[in-house]
Amino acid sequence: MTMKTAVGANKMTFEILNNYCLSHIGAIKEYPFDNTTAVYKVGDKIFALIDEASNAPRINLKCDPYYARELREMYENVIAGYHMNKRHWNTVICEDDIDETLIFEWVDDSYDLVFSSLSKKMQSFIRDS
Template sequence: MTLEDLRAYCLAKPATTEGLPFGPDTLVFKVAGKMFALTGMDEADLRVNLKCDPEYAITLRERHEEIKPGYHMNKQHWNTVYIEDGDLSTELVRELIDHSYELIVASLSKKVRAEFGL
């Protein structure tokens, strides 16, 4: 998966926006204004921070050495997924993006979900 693939996959999700709120090197994807994915702009070292259910996060970290506690994030609720070495399948990375997105959508109020058509 390339940076452009990651970007396209995230932006295809309903009510998703992208921005650079932390500076020009960190691309942030939000659904209804809440972050679900962050990635560096350096494709040579591609990794993405994704929200994750705490119990599932532990399981993922035990099974995959490319999945670590979230860098500069709450380590209980965020994982950093290292994509650059290619050992993780694109399918798994997409599943983890979906999981992160769905966690954020589930945390939104009914009113906000209705406003954004979610």
Template structure:
């Protein structure tokens, strides 16, 4: 998956915004103001940090060398996924979906209802 593919997929999610709150190259994707993905636009291969259920995060790290605890993030809840060719794009999209869904589930009910 390329960075452009990642960006397009994240922005296809309802109520997603993007911003550069940390520096000029780290693009952050948020839903209702809560971060669900971040990626350095200049990183090659493309790397994206995604929220993940803690138990699943551990399993993914054990199964895939391209998935590790996210740098500068709570490693219990965040993984960094490297698109180095060893992971199917469909798995990366599934992990983006999972991250987005976790964040949405943590939003207040009234906010969730506005998302559809």
């Protein structure tokens, strides 16, 4: 099977990814593992991790297991989640072959999956903050 690439790709940077992750309601950033792995959480649950030390930004995102597998088959730079549950997480290597709008959609999907797993009380608290 040939790997597909997205057309019209833009140069993704850590700063762009960082700002986009933090733009989500209730999102916070921490460095619990080391000082180069940014961890993004909502309601104390992780929805993204970014490796700041790599040349091309790498972001781990939670994903529906079937969609995760489909994305890995479609895009060469989407691989099983590094140091994560490989069924539920993908690592996206943000090279020029993946358009930033796709990456933003995948960040949104990850955030939405995690947010929807929070208790209704926690969801209300985050929305009202």
